[in-house]
Amino acid sequence: MRALVAGGAGFIGSHLCSALLEKGHSVICVDDLSRGRKESIGQLLENDLFVFYCLDISRLEDLKRIFEKEKPDYVFHLVANSDIQASAANPEIEYRCTYTTTFNLLQCVKMSGIKKFFFASTSAVYGDKKGIELREDTPELSPVSYYGAAKLGSEALISAYSYMDGLQALIFRFPNVVGPGLTHGVIYDFIRKLEENPAELEILGDGTQTKPYMYVDDLVKAILFVMESGKDGVSLYNLGTDGCTSVTKIADILCEEMDLRNVTYHYTGGKTGWKGDVSRFRYCLDKIHSAGWKAQYNSDEAVRMTIRHELGKM
Amino acid sequence: MRALVAGGAGFIGSHLCSALLEKGHSVICVDDLSRGRKESIGQLLENDLFVFYCLDISRLEDLKRIFEKEKPDYVFHLVANSDIQASAANPEIEYRCTYTTTFNLLQCVKMSGIKKFFFASTSAVYGDKKGIELREDTPELSPVSYYGAAKLGSEALISAYSYMDGLQALIFRFPNVVGPGLTHGVIYDFIRKLEENPAELEILGDGTQTKPYMYVDDLVKAILFVMESGKDGVSLYNLGTDGCTSVTKIADILCEEMDLRNVTYHYTGGKTGWKGDVSRFRYCLDKIHSAGWKAQYNSDEAVRMTIRHELGKM
Numbered sequence: 001m002r003a004l005v006a007g008g009a010g011f012i013g014s015h016l017c018s019a020l021l022e023k024g025h026s027v028i029c030v031d032d033l034s035r036g037r038k039e040s041i042g043q044l045l046e047n048d049l050f051v052f053y054c055l056d057i058s059r060l061e062d063l064k065r066i067f068e069k070e071k072p073d074y075v076f077h078l079v080a081n082s083d084i085q086a087s088a089a090n091p092e093i094e095y096r097c098t099y100t101t102t103f104n105l106l107q108c109v110k111m112s113g114i115k116k117f118f119f120a121s122t123s124a125v126y127g128d129k130k131g132i133e134l135r136e137d138t139p140e141l142s143p144v145s146y147y148g149a150a151k152l153g154s155e156a157l158i159s160a161y162s163y164m165d166g167l168q169a170l171i172f173r174f175p176n177v178v179g180p181g182l183t184h185g186v187i188y189d190f191i192r193k194l195e196e197n198p199a200e201l202e203i204l205g206d207g208t209q210t211k212p213y214m215y216v217d218d219l220v221k222a223i224l225f226v227m228e229s230g231k232d233g234v235s236l237y238n239l240g241t242d243g244c245t246s247v248t249k250i251a252d253i254l255c256e257e258m259d260l261r262n263v264t265y266h267y268t269g270g271k272t273g274w275k276g277d278v279s280r281f282r283y284c285l286d287k288i289h290s291a292g293w294k295a296q297y298n299s300d301e302a303v304r305m306t307i308r309h310e311l312g313k314m
Numbered sequence: 315m316r317a318l319v320a321g322g323a324g325f326i327g328s329h330l331c332s333a334l335l336e337k338g339h340s341v342i343c344v345d346d347l348s349r350g351r352k353e354s355i356g357q358l359l360e361n362d363l364f365v366f367y368c369l370d371i372s373r374l375e376d377l378k379r380i381f382e383k384e385k386p387d388y389v390f391h392l393v394a395n396s397d398i399q400a401s402a403a404n405p406e407i408e409y410r411c412t413y414t415t416t417f418n419l420l421q422c423v424k425m426s427g428i429k430k431f432f433f434a435s436t437s438a439v440y441g442d443k444k445g446i447e448l449r450e451d452t453p454e455l456s457p458v459s460y461y462g463a464a465k466l467g468s469e470a471l472i473s474a475y476s477y478m479d480g481l482q483a484l485i486f487r488f489p490n491v492v493g494p495g496l497t498h499g500v501i502y503d504f505i506r507k508l509e510e511n512p513a514e515l516e517i518l519g520d521g522t523q524t525k526p527y528m529y530v531d532d533l534v535k536a537i538l539f540v541m542e543s544g545k546d547g548v549s550l551y552n553l554g555t556d557g558c559t560s561v562t563k564i565a566d567i568l569c570e571e572m573d574l575r576n577v578t579y580h581y582t583g584g585k586t587g588w589k590g591d592v593s594r595f596r597y598c599l600d601k602i603h604s605a606g607w608k609a610q611y612n613s614d615e616a617v618r619m620t621i622r623h624e625l626g627k628m
Contacts, residue, residue, distance in 0.1 A: 088478065091417075091420075091421065091424075091474075091475075092421070095414075095417050099413070099467065100409075103405075103409050106405075107405065107406070110405075125470075127473065127477075136454070137453040137454050138453065139451040139452065139453040140450070140451050141455075141470070141473075142473040142477075142548065143470055143473050143474045143477075144473070144474060144477040144478070145474055145477075145478070146471075146474045146475075146478065148470075148474060149467075149470040149471045149473060149474035149475075150470075150471075152466075152467070152470035153413065153463075153466070153467025153468075153470050153471065154467075156439075156455070156457055156462075156463040156464075156466035156467050156470070157460075157463045157464075157467065159441065159455075159456040159457050159458070159463060160405075160457045160458060160459055160460045160462060160463035160590070161405075161460075161463075163441075163456075163457075163458040163459075163590065164402065164458070164459070164460065164589060164590055234456065275478060276474070276477065276478055
């Protein structure tokens with residue numbers, strides 16, 4: 001198979017590229033390295049089955065040329081703005097990086113007659129449902145972030161292209177994902193803050209924000225497990241793991257792993273870390289479990305393994 | 315009130331501009347006249363409370379200047395591609411005319427601190443739900459047209475801006491709307507076809523496609539009735555009328571009103587008029603009825619009145 005991984009130098013994308021190569025697939029990685037990092041695909045560049053294009057996917061004409069030349073038969077779309085706080089200040093980032101990239105990839109897929117498409121969606125499409133267990137058929141999706149809105153708009157586009165162009169589309173709504181090579185997020189931030197000042201830690205919100213954190217290896221395994229289902233239309237799954245971890249617990253695990261005692265936590269206060277953040281959510285995972293897949297690591301384990309990796313202990 | 319009506323020279327927009335002026339409001343009409351027609355606002359141009367800008371709303375910087383100069387306090391967003399068959403051949407039309415216009419208007423609203431926003435959405439956001447009565451909380455919206463996808467993406471954007479920027483947003487999901495000044499659609503097409511050849515009529519699909527047709531005066535009254543609800547967040551309503559009318563019945567009413575007998579109908583065949591068309595749908599209207607509004611004219615009446623208007627009989 002010739003897999004085009006859009007956003008393939010990003011945190012999740014680079015893990016997916018590695019896994020696809022291990023399975024013997026050819027990988028065309030397209031990334032503008034704005035958030036993705038060249039180091040994350042450094043080793044892959046030596047593999048004959050791997051080719052890398054440095055391109056901003058919001059540039060449709062250049063993207064078309066890559067599709068014409070490389071003729072992929074499966075497209076994995078993992079491009080998005082990953083800094084939700086940045087787009088809260090400037091929604092244009094989501095318009096360009098999250099929505100327009102989806103539109104451009106679907107146009108190329110349509111033009112090329114490609115029938116297989118994977119999309120990395122998010123829990124943020126639901127909006128803040130106040131503790132209701134989120135199912136794939138939960139009604140009245142009402143995103144509270146520009147990021148969630150652009151992702152939901154992308155899902156809608158995929159629905160239409162799927163019907164109009166006979167696309168077999170797979171959509172996973174990701175929870176928070178952690179693991180080696182993190183480029184952002186609470187674990188990434190906390191480590192940098194404590195390295196700078198091991199006596200104090202600023203924590204956004206009141207620390208009770210509680211979400212499921214999924215290990216990136218589990219996520220990639222789920223994609224590989226479901227990607228060849230061959231079902232017509234859109235197959236959509238919540239993706240997640242057992243349990244949730246509070247922000248304060250993440251800080252506790254990090255201090256323990258760094259052997260720091262008596263770190264003073266300074267909470268900025270409020271129920272959410274930032275405006276547009278959904279501070280608590282729970283997924284119903286019946287659908288993906290019924291498909292025969294289950295995560296190996298729970299949320300606390302995923303957090304601890306990530307921290308140990310980042311500290312060079314694994 | 316200073317109302318900015320985006321798409322104000324279009325079929326529905328021009329009726330809304332008239333009604334707002336009648337209520338004594340100032341109206342800033344912005345339209346690029348690509349589908350809207352200058353004649354439809356010809357009389358309004360003589361009104362001191364009416365100002366017209368000819369502008370493509372996908373041009374953000376020019377749009378910003380209008381907002382800065384005119385300082386509207388309510389924005390009515392009725393810009394969209396209205397030719398679904400055209401965008402079926404070229405989805406880029408929906409990206410630019412339907413989604414990007416929403417994004418640009420919301421950016422201007424955010425920049426200007428405007429708190430009131432109306433959006434003309436559509437039954438097409440639901441996709442083809444195979445005869446299920448469509449409620450506002452029907453789950454798993456899955457548009458089958460690029461048009462429906464861009465509208466659903468627009469709703470998602472409005473949800474996020476509503477939360478992030480304190481917008482009071484009103485969204486109506488329109489059914490088919492008919493009335494004086496039609497610029498497209500089945501009635502418009504049939505009249506032109508029969509004027510050219512009164513002996514034969516080509517009908518797309520098998521003629522059993524059956525939808526509710528709403529009279530434009532009813533629609534405008536609904537907007538005026540609900541627009542000042544003052545509720546925070548997004549208020550979303552299905553909008554519609556009693557009954558449905560089949561495409562063959564529209565042809566029958568038209569032949570009757572044109573005094574044509576023995577017109578031969580040629581059906582192109584198939585359940586839908588074109589790919590991405592939803593050939594049958596039924597709305598649950600409990601929510602808008604509970605708000606105290608009900609349409610005056612049913613679907614068959616709306617069709618007949620429109621035909622009589624177009625034939626110069628009203």
